[in-house]
Amino acid sequence: xxxxxxxxxxxxxxxxxxxxxxxxxxxxxxxxxxxxxxxxxxxxxxxxxxxxxxxxxxxxxxxxxxxxxxxxxxxxxxxxxxxxxxxxxxxxxxxxxxxxxxxxxxxxxxxxxxxxxxxxxxxxxxxxxxxxxxxxxxxxxxxxxxxxxxxxxxxxxxxxxxxxxxxxxxxxxxxxxxxxxxxxxxxxxxxxxxxxxxxxxxxxxxxxxxxxxxxxxxxxxxxxxxxxxxxxxxxxxxxxxxxxxxxxxxxxxxxxxxxxxxxxxxxxxxxxxxxxxxxxxxxxxxxxxxxxxxxxxxxxxxxxxxxxxxxxxxxxxxxxxxxxxxxxxxxxxxxxxxxxxxxxxxxxxxxxxxxxxxxxxxxxxxxxxxxxxxxxxxxxxxxxxxxxxxxxxxxxxxxxxxxxxxxxxxxx
Amino acid sequence: xxxxxxxxxxxxxxxxxxxxxxxxxxxxxxxxxxxxxxxxxxxxxxxxxxxxxxxxxxxxxxxxxxxxxxxxxxxxxxxxxxxxxxxxxxxxxxxxxxxxxxxxxxxxxxxxxxxxxxxxxxxxxxxxxxxxxxxxxxxxxxxxxxxxxxxxxxxxxxxxxxxxxxxxxxxxxxxxxxxxxxxxxxxxxxxxxxxxxxxxxxxxxxxxxxxxxxxxxxxxxxxxxxxxxxxxxxxxxxxxxxxxxxxxxxxxxxxxxxxxxxxxxxxxxxxxxxxxxxxxxxxxxxxxxxxxxxxxxxxxxxxxxxxxxxxxxxxxxxxxxxxxxxxxxxxxxxxxxxxxxxxxxxxxxxxxxxxxxxxxxxxxxxxxxxxxxxxxxxxxxxxxxxxxxxxxxxxxxxxxxxxxxxxxxxxxxxxxxxxxxx
Numbered sequence: 102x103x104x105x106x107x108x109x110x111x112x113x114x115x116x117x118x119x120x121x122x123x124x125x126x127x128x129x130x131x132x133x134x135x136x137x138x139x140x141x142x143x144x145x146x147x148x149x150x151x152x153x154x155x156x157x158x159x160x161x162x163x164x165x166x167x168x169x170x171x172x173x174x175x176x177x178x179x180x181x182x183x184x185x186x187x188x189x190x191x192x193x194x195x196x197x198x199x200x201x202x203x204x205x206x207x208x209x210x211x212x213x214x215x216x217x218x219x220x221x222x223x224x225x226x227x228x229x230x231x232x233x234x235x236x237x238x239x240x241x242x243x244x245x246x247x248x249x250x251x252x253x254x255x256x257x258x259x260x261x262x263x264x265x266x267x268x269x270x271x272x273x274x275x276x277x278x279x280x281x282x283x284x285x286x287x288x289x290x291x292x293x294x295x296x297x298x299x300x301x302x303x304x305x306x307x308x309x310x311x312x313x314x315x316x317x318x319x320x321x322x323x324x325x326x327x328x329x330x331x332x333x334x335x336x337x338x339x340x341x342x343x344x345x346x347x348x349x350x351x352x353x354x355x356x357x358x359x360x361x362x363x364x365x366x367x368x369x370x371x372x373x374x375x376x377x378x379x380x381x382x383x384x385x386x387x388x389x390x391x392x393x394x395x396x397x398x399x400x401x402x403x404x405x406x407x408x409x410x411x412x413x414x415x416x417x418x419x420x421x422x423x424x425x426x427x428x429x430x431x432x433x434x435x436x437x438x439x440x441x442x443x444x445x446x447x448x449x450x451x452x453x454x455x456x457x458x459x460x461x462x463x464x465x466x467x468x469x470x471x472x473x474x475x476x477x478x479x480x481x482x483x484x485x486x487x488x489x490x491x492x493x494x495x496x497x498x499x500x501x502x503x504x505x506x507x508x509x510x511x512x513x
Numbered sequence: 514x515x516x517x518x519x520x521x522x523x524x525x526x527x528x529x530x531x532x533x534x535x536x537x538x539x540x541x542x543x544x545x546x547x548x549x550x551x552x553x554x555x556x557x558x559x560x561x562x563x564x565x566x567x568x569x570x571x572x573x574x575x576x577x578x579x580x581x582x583x584x585x586x587x588x589x590x591x592x593x594x595x596x597x598x599x600x601x602x603x604x605x606x607x608x609x610x611x612x613x614x615x616x617x618x619x620x621x622x623x624x625x626x627x628x629x630x631x632x633x634x635x636x637x638x639x640x641x642x643x644x645x646x647x648x649x650x651x652x653x654x655x656x657x658x659x660x661x662x663x664x665x666x667x668x669x670x671x672x673x674x675x676x677x678x679x680x681x682x683x684x685x686x687x688x689x690x691x692x693x694x695x696x697x698x699x700x701x702x703x704x705x706x707x708x709x710x711x712x713x714x715x716x717x718x719x720x721x722x723x724x725x726x727x728x729x730x731x732x733x734x735x736x737x738x739x740x741x742x743x744x745x746x747x748x749x750x751x752x753x754x755x756x757x758x759x760x761x762x763x764x765x766x767x768x769x770x771x772x773x774x775x776x777x778x779x780x781x782x783x784x785x786x787x788x789x790x791x792x793x794x795x796x797x798x799x800x801x802x803x804x805x806x807x808x809x810x811x812x813x814x815x816x817x818x819x820x821x822x823x824x825x826x827x828x829x830x831x832x833x834x835x836x837x838x839x840x841x842x843x844x845x846x847x848x849x850x851x852x853x854x855x856x857x858x859x860x861x862x863x864x865x866x867x868x869x870x871x872x873x874x875x876x877x878x879x880x881x882x883x884x885x886x887x888x889x890x891x892x893x894x895x896x897x898x899x900x901x902x903x904x905x906x907x908x909x910x911x912x913x914x915x916x917x918x919x920x921x922x923x924x925x926x927x928x929x930x931x932x933x934x935x
Contacts, residue, residue: 125545127524128873163515168792173859175521175866177791194866196519203516224804228760232807232827236759238657339757341653373590382643383587389650409650442595449597449616452549456874 105478107465110302114314115287118305119465119474121294123458129295130192131201132462133209136290136470137283138185139262140255140322140400145270148262151182152226152271153279157189159218162211164204174200182260185399186470190459195296199304205291206308209284214276227265234261238340242510249334250348250403250506253323287314290469292462324401325350333507342389343410344510345420347427348403349499351395354471360483361495362395366404367443368435368492369393369427374442376433377406380426387411387419399471403506404499416509427500435489447484521866523900526893527878532721534728540710541882542721545875551620551720552876553627554711555611556887558738558817559702562606562677566694568686571604572644573698574611577630578602579640586640589626596623600630606677607738607817608887612880617715621723628727631703636695645687652682660827662753662929663762670751670925671768671821672743678816679743704734709886711879740818743768746925753929761833761930765840766823767923772815773890776914778902783915784811786860787847788824794843795824803839805832815888822919830931837926848916852908864903868896 107121142149157180158167171178176193191201234240243259251257262268286309293301327350351362370377370393381388391408406427410419454460455477468476532540561570578593578600579586593600598615615623655661665681672679705728712724770777781789788795788811799809809826828836871881885892 123547125547126873127869169859172790172792172863174518175862175869177867177870192870194519194521194869196521197866199516200518203514221801221804225800225807228805228827228829229807231759236659236827238654339657341657342650372594374587374594378590379587386643389647411646412650438595442591445597445616445619446594449550449599449614452597452616453614456548456550456876 107474109469109474110305112286112306112310114310114312115285116289116291116309116312116314117469118291118293119462119469120297120301121292121461121465122297123295126295126458127195128192128458129195129198129201129293129297130190130458130462131198131205132292132294132459132466133189133205134290134292134463134466134470135187135189135284136185136288137187138183139258139260140184141283141320142255142258144255144258145267146275147258147267148226148230148260149267149271149275149279150187151260151262152222152268153276154180154182154187154189155222155226156214156218156276157208157212159215159222160213161204161208162213163207165213167204167208170200170204176201184256184260186467188463188466190462192459198293198297198301202304202308206312209286209289209309210312212280212284214273214280216273219271219273219276223268223271226268230261230265230268235265239338239344239510241338242344242346245334245336245510246346246348246405246506246508249332249508250350251325253325254400255322256398256400256402281315283317285314285317286312288317290466292466292469292474294458294462294465322400328504328506331502331505331507333509335509335511337511337513340510340512342412343416343419343512344407345410345416345423346405346407346508346510347423348405348506348508349504351402351404351499353398353400353402358495360480361487361491362404363447364440364443364484364487365492365495366393366395366406367446368439369430370406371443371446376430377408377423377426381408381419381422385422387414387422391423416511420507420509424502428502430496430500431493435492437489440487440489440492444484448481451481518862521862521869523865523904524869524872524896526896527872529878529882529892532725534710534725537706538708538710538728540712540721540724540728541879542712542716543875543878544714544716546715547874548715549617550614551617551712551714551716552612552614552879553624553724554713554879554883556608556709556883557611557703557705558608558707558887559704559736560605560607560609560677562741563702564694564698566686566689567606567677567680567682568648568690569694569698570702571682572641572690573636573695573702574604574609575602576636576640576644576695577634579644580635580637581629581633582635583629583633586637589630592626593623595619596626598623600627605816610883620716620720624720624723624727628730631731634699636692636699638692641690641692641695645690648682649684649687652684652687659755659758659760659762659929660825662755663764663927664825666751666753666929667764667766667823667925667927668821670746670748670927671766672819673747676741676743678819701734702736703732704736705731706733706735707738709883711883713875713879743819749924750926751928753927755930758930759830760827761830761928762825762827763833763837763926763928764823764825765837765924765926766811766821767919767925769813769820769822769918771820772813772888772895775898778899779906779910779914780918781813781899782860782864782903782906783847783911783918784813784822785864786852786856786911787811787843787915790860790863792859792863794847795840798843799826799828799836799839805829805836817888833928833930841921844921848912852911857908857911861903865900868899
């Protein structure tokens with residue numbers, strides 16, 4: 102079974118840390134997780150959390166060039182931002198773990214914030230916006246879908262932001278106040294995975310204990326009420342193939358039913374033996390591909406089913422067939438083997454994730470931020486305990502056209 | 514206070530175990546208890562260059578999952594999923610790389626299934642039709658992306674439209690592919706005589722025994738591999754107009770000498786400083802100082818018989834010419850001005866430190882072993898030479914070798930996007 106032994110601790114300023122030793126490696130990954138994402142932005146300044154992530158590499162008081170320091174120590178670093186959090190990591194030869202701790206502590210204590218780097222990173226982020234969203238086929242899909250599925254909650258805008266104009270508006274004052282508000286030790290989790298010595302906790306104390314903390318304000322974002330009638334939108338774009346997306350509201354990450362939604366989505370549309378793929382792609386030949394997954398968000402989120410329609414097939418016919426599969430889900434009982442199959446897929450994917458030092462550090466931090474790092478492993482038992490009846494009861498309640506958000510993303 | 518940086522030590526080259534599958538073929542293994550997973554990797558030097566239509570070669574390998582005499586595609590997919598397995602098949606011009614990863618407890622069953630697919634694929638007609646539609650759909654989406662357009666036209670210009678490294682898939686290739694072509698390709702070119710094998714993860718002796726036994730039933734045809742010469746590029750630049758595009762994709766570069774050459778590491782250090790890592794000259798100038806792009810990188814791409822060096826970026830559409838001019842300026846500066854010690858030492862440390870990644874974890878170790886063997890290089894001699902050069906090369910040697918490997922006159926420039934750049 103997977104190695105589940107790790108150590109946790111915390112400092113007087115509220116910084117929590119996790120130590121996961123790995124024997125057969127000469128590398129170490131220092132993962133710094135800040136519990137702030139695009140849901141924490143102002144509606145007229147979206148995309149800011151991600152822009153800020155770029156600025157975290159603009160240097161700090163003692164380390165004017167973050168990247169040069171990491172590279173000189175033989176390592177690599179990167180970061181990513183989501184709607185809920187921002188994760189930074191440095192992976193480097195184990196001997197230089199102290200340098201990574203120093204770098205993370207210095208930018209937590211005193212980031213260099215200046216107009217020049219803000220202006221350059223605004224340009225870089227706008228180019229990223231174009232490269233990943235505006236200049237790609239289906240690149241605005243999540244802009245449309247988020248807007249369709251949320252009217253109140255800040256998940257109504259994607260992490261990249263609503264538009265490049267919002268990025269352009271960011272001021273140096275915004276940067277400073279965002280940093281002061283969220284980039285605090287008591288809003289961060291430090292995870293160290295890989296090879297390290299017994300003095301690691303002393304090093305953590307040395308570099309982080311004296312960083313002052315601020316009170317982190319409680320989040321109280323408005324939750325969208327359940328819908329009573331289907332919400333549907335049709336858009337036309339310069340794309341080669343028609344796409345249908347059906348989304349259902351689902352509870353947040355800590356809800357007891359979260360994993361049942363996950364398993365239901367796997368039975369429906371994870372990989373080529375799933376129900377929707379077998380029926381709609383292989384048997385009825387209406388779709389080129391079909392997929393189901395959950396968004397995995399902290400606050401109430403979405404289970405999303407999407408399919409690319411075959412060029413010769415009428416979109417309404419394809420959508421009707423997709424609905425037929427969903428509303429009749431329980432007419433075909435789940436078999437023991439089908440349930441076992443999706444649980445095995447879950448274990449395999451978890452095993453793959455935690456073999457990677459960076460993913461392991463991130464996952465432990467994420468669960469610690471949510472509740473406790475142990476959940477990463479305890480979740481497996483939760484998944485194992487889910488029964489066919491749990492899934493069928495959930496399917497019965499949610500796979501309902503009146504409860505769905507539907508998007509037809511069509512070619513012009 | 515800044516802690517002292519410990520200069521990364523020369524990585525130890527891991528000791529990979531070898532078993533003989535027959536008198537020609539070896540199975541490389543590296544074991545770890547740190548996971549519940551096992552991976553089997555197979556590289557077969559029978560890629561799509563053996564087919565006149567590249568889609569035939571690609572589909573013949575990829576569609577072994579589409580059905581056998583005993584099992585339908587859905588049954589195969591279901592079994593793989595049940596074993597927590599993923600079976601990836603990637604076909605390049607010279608070789609096919611097969612990787613099977615599965616949970617340890619089911620790995621013996623997963624091996625049985627893989628070998629059934631390799632020896633009994635029947636390519637049902639209805640599955641071929643589905644595969645064609647899916648591939649066509651993916652290709653149509655790719656053809657909307659300026660990066661993909663620039664990339665495939667770059668290789669086409671560099672090697673010629675009919676060379677396997679320059680021949681990209683056209684819609685007509687997909688339409689023309691028939692079941693009999695796939696059956697024929699499998700019969701003629703599924704040849705395991707020169708194949709490379711690797712096993713990594715939490716395997717046991719029974720798994721090794723199973724791989725060995727199954728190997729003996731695979732076809733051995735003793736096909737002679739061959740290289741195809743390419744001509745000089747017909748022209749130096751090409752622009753593909755995409756009026757609606759917000760950015761222009763730039764792809765430029767040239768053919769280079771092989772990584773089998775003794776002096777290759779000198780070039781590799783130069784290429785890293787120039788554009789091969791985040792702190793490179795190109796990225797510092799064009800992203801971090803001018804904000805013209807989300808990212809710009811140069812890289813090497815090693816086919817089995819030829820190697821390529823290229824620079825790629827998507828830039829602000831109205832600044833394309835300026836970006837290309839800046840690339841040229843950085844190139845001239847690199848060739849002509851000494852590299853300072855601080856930058857050179859940074860790159861020495863960076864390259865030595867990140868070499869550890871290729872040797873970290875059983876899966877990386879075995880994948881790297883097969884990749885290097887497929888390229889005709891011994892892991893031991895390549896890395897020993899690389900580490901020696903990283904430690905000892907002086908800045909002048911690095912610049913001279915860089916200029917020798919990639920003279921500006923050899924460079925071709927392909928752009929795809931809104932602005933006509935020349």
